[in-house]
Amino acid sequence: QVQLVESGGGLVKPGGSLRLSCEASGFTFSDYYMSWIRQAPGKGLEWVSYISSSGSSIYYADSVKGRFTISRDNAQNLQYLQMSSLRAEDTAVYYCATIKAVAGIYFQHWGQGTLVTVSS
Amino acid sequence: DIQMTQSPSSLSASVGGRVSITCRASQSISSFLNWYQQKPGKAPNLLIHDASSLQSGVPSRFSGSGSGTDFTLTISSLQPEDYGTYYCQQSYSTPLTFGGGTKVEIK
Numbered sequence: 001q002v003q004l005v006e007s008g009g010g011l012v013k014p015g016g017s018l019r020l021s022c023e024a025s026g027f028t029f030s031d032y033y034m035s036w037i038r039q040a041p042g043k044g045l046e047w048v049s050y051i052s053s054s055g056s057s058i059y060y061a062d063s064v065k066g067r068f069t070i071s072r073d074n075a076q077n078l079q080y081l082q083m084s085s086l087r088a089e090d091t092a093v094y095y096c097a098t099i100k101a102v103a104g105i106y107f108q109h110w111g112q113g114t115l116v117t118v119s120s
Numbered sequence: 121d122i123q124m125t126q127s128p129s130s131l132s133a134s135v136g137g138r139v140s141i142t143c144r145a146s147q148s149i150s151s152f153l154n155w156y157q158q159k160p161g162k163a164p165n166l167l168i169h170d171a172s173s174l175q176s177g178v179p180s181r182f183s184g185s186g187s188g189t190d191f192t193l194t195i196s197s198l199q200p201e202d203y204g205t206y207y208c209q210q211s212y213s214t215p216l217t218f219g220g221g222t223k224v225e226i227k
Contacts, residue, residue: 044207044218044219044220044221045156045158045164045207045209045218045221046218047209047215047216047217047218050216059214059215061215062121062215095163095164100169102169102170102173103151103152103170104151104152104153104154104169104170104210104211104212105211105216106154106166106169106170106209106211107154107156107164107166107209108166108175110163110164110165111163112162112163113163
């Protein structure tokens with residue numbers, strides 16, 4: 001079955017950097033678009049970024065553009081989110097998700113999330 | 121950016137009751153609307169995609185309707201395990217945006 005396991009979260013100071021990883025299994029990773037979605041403590045969901053199956057198309061939310069970089073390694077079934085210039089408002093649980101497209105696109109499978117805390 | 125507004129923000133209903141949650145988009149999004157359920161401490165779970173298509177494995181008591189700017193998620197007969205927060209999400213254009221959520225409690 002589909003499994004997505006995020007890692008790399010933790011406590012980081014404002015202005016610092018962190019790299020999140022998402023290890024995928026149970027499906028053909030290279031066939032799927034992938035995404036990161038985050039949820040601040042006690043708040044709703046916020047889409048962060050997504051990447052096409054080949055990595056050639058990438059989109060970001062304005063709130064992270066220029067600071068975060070999404071990437072993937074299809075040979076290793078891994079997705080990454082490199083986060084830099086971190087701010088307090090980036091504190092959230094970060095979820096990795098597969099994207100499915102029938103008519104529109106939707107987040108079909110989700111990982112359990114990894115918590116990023118930005119604080120001095 | 122397309123704004124998604126859900127109502128109500130919370131509700132409490134009895135087991136067996138019918139529940140409806142609405143989601144309104146700030147502009148027409150055709151049928152590019154998805155619904156998710158999230159239980160406390162867990163990742164969201166896809167319920168409905170493209171406004172009315174039931175995700176595989178989701179009970180048939182869940183249904184979605186609407187197009188354009190107004191959408192509805194209906195639970196026909198609320199069950200104890202249906203508690204949680206429900207989110208709509210549009211995929212008409214980037215940035216992909218979610219509604220603020222509707223918290224469902226069981227009386």
